[in-house]
Every structure is written in C-alpha cells, then in structure tokens.
Amino acid sequence: MPKDMRRDFADRAELVAYLAAEFPAAAAESAAVSATRGGRRAAEALLTAIQPARYASTRNFLDGAVTRLSAYLRHGVLSLAEVRRAALRAETRPAEAAKLISELAWRDYWQRVYAVIGDGIWEDREPYKTGLEAAAYAQELPADIAAGTTGLACIDAFSRELVDSGYMHNHARMWLAAYVVHWRRVAWQAGARWFLTHLLDGDPASNNLSWQWVASTFSHKPYVFNRENLERYSGGIYCRACPLRLQCPFDKSYEALQAELFPGGAPAATPPRRRQ
C-alpha cells in the first residue's frame, strides 16, 4: 500500500526535523533552513508590498526595493501575469512599473528559450569571448569559494548568504558569478550547479542562462566589475572591514582588468553597458 508523506506538523521545527530525516542527502548538502517561508500566503504578503517606482531607481543597490518574489515565481506559487498586473495597479502610470515588468520579462524570456533548447541550457550556447578556450576553465568549484573562506569579505559574504538563506540579490549573483568564472577561471557549469543546490528560486533556465550571460557564452562580451562598482552598490559594507582591502583583486580600472583577465579577448562588458 503506498504511503503518503506526512502533512500534520505542530510547527516548523517539527517539519524541518521530519524532512531532514526523510531526505538525509539534502541535509548533508546543507542543513540550513531559510527564513523565507513557502506558500501562497507568504507570497501574497510580499506581492502587496511591491513598490515598482522605487524599484526602478534603487534595484541595483543591495538595499534597494527589490521584490524577493523569485522563489514563488520559480515554483508557480505566483504567476508572472499576476505580478505584472499587481505592478501596473501599484502605480498610476505604466511607465513607472516598466522597469519591474521588464525584469519579469527576463524570466519569461529564459523560459521561452528553455522550451526551445531544453537540456541544451547545460552546454555553452556560443564560444567564450574571453580569448580563452573552454578547456582553460576548471570543471570543479574551488573549495574556498563554496566554504566562504577566500578571505575576500564580499565574496565570502555572498557565498554564506547563498548557503544560509538560499537568496541573493541580482547584483551579488553577477559579482559572484564573474569572480568564479573570470577571476578563478572556473567553468560556469560548476558555479551554476552550486547555485541550483542552494537557491530557493533555483531555476535551470534563469540560472544557467544568466551564468552563460556572465561567462560570455550567451552574450557578446564577458561581464566583469571592479571595486568602485561593488563598493558603490553595496554601500561599502564589505570593503570597510575586508582583510584584503589593500590587496583587492577588484581594485583596478576596467582597462587593467581587461588586460589581466582576458589577454587577447574581446573588450569586457562593464557597467555603463546595460546589465541584465
């Protein structure tokens, strides 16, 4: 007789203990549990709080008015259509909701690409435009990145946030992905697998194709950043106390980074160009 899994739990702690026992391999990956709760009620509470106009002017800052709706959208707890309508309702003019809606459109776009290429999302869509062959990139994620022990305050904080909370701001994802692929020369697939293990919104299409966008296998140029950019959009919170602040590998001009990271490659995409 088939056995249904349990549905009755006194509280979250009991649920977590049950699931850790039922799925020991998942608990061995990481036993951390996010403060973010699953379910429609939690999703609706976030949906009523969206601020599309403030989103447009602050979304690139780590403390900006981003929605944190991604895990609910990923698993269809909310639909893109519902969030689009809520954004239009929240503002008087469609133009004020345009930025948020165009970001929702990125998800729709990646899903449509996924429907066409399927498991091809795991393959380089195009060659790297970094001047390096695919074979130049390591296949495994270095242990210090996964453990958050590189010594770089920003990178280690992003790594821990990923593992502990299962959420990262879009800009932090871009910085961390660029560090993994371009500074450490690791194949984007290794970073993408790591993100999918931990992100509550982990989505094969949005995740892998964003990694490919950073890597340059699905864009015209590799994405890189420098310290000035990271310091500005993070409010300087990492750099202030970073043990490596005087030997920062990001504290360079884009020209210098270009020469160091991509000898012989195409010019890198730097912040003035539109980011995703």
Place this chain on the structure above:
Amino acid sequence: MSELVRPVVWIHADCLSPQHPALLAYPGAPALFVWDEALLSSLRISLKRIVFLYECLLELPVSIRRGDVAAEVLAFASEQQADGVVTSASPSPRFAAISAQIAAQRPLRVLPVEPFVQIEQRLDLARFARYWRAVEARALNTFPEDTV
C-alpha cells in the same frame, strides 16, 4: 481526446499555486505531488529548498509521495479509479519525458498556465532586446487595443 470526468490531478514543482488550472477545472479532484527521487539525487538540492517546497505543498489539497514520478501518478490514478490525469504545462524536458510515460498508459490533459503576455506572433529569441521590443507594449498595457 474525450473530456475527463473523474481525473486525478498531478501537481509538479513548476506550479504550486492554489489557483492551479487543474484544481480550478476539477474542484475536489484527488491531487498528488511526487518527489522525483532520480532528480533529487542528480540535482543534489539542499534541505532549505525541500522545506520551501514542502511549505508550498502544505497549503495545497494534495497527497505527497516519493519515488518514480510517472509510476506513482499512474498508481494513484488506479487507486482512485480515475479516467485520466490532468496537469499544468512546463517547458522542462523532464516534464515532457514524464508526461509521455503517463500518456502511454492513461489519457493525460495538460492545461496551460496564464502567460506573462498574450502574444500570437512567433518571437525572435536570439537576444532579449528583440524579444522585449516585440512584447513591451502588451506587457505594459499600452498596446492600443488594451487601453479602452
């Protein structure tokens, strides 16, 4: 295919809404979610993702099992003496493979989820900018026919 009268609903992780199209189309129909053992061991997702998904499931009228998805859905349909299976669409290739296994044994109806924008034309997906140019007016409700 003839209309299903007594189907079971197969809920998968791409649509965990109480407004799931199959739950709306067949109110009260028995529904099942299956943890895909093969996928779990290849994707190696961590516990927090499982907790999140489980909390979503606890808000839905659904039985929860684990194993081989198609086999579990078919067994559930037999137990319930269902005349077929209803589910929601997904772009994932794994969904296509599991659906094919189910459809080989039982009538399967796949309902669409509401699209982000209603677009009839074929879209150029080579780069985001081209796609966005084609859908922007619809997405912002500034397409002439939308502003009544």
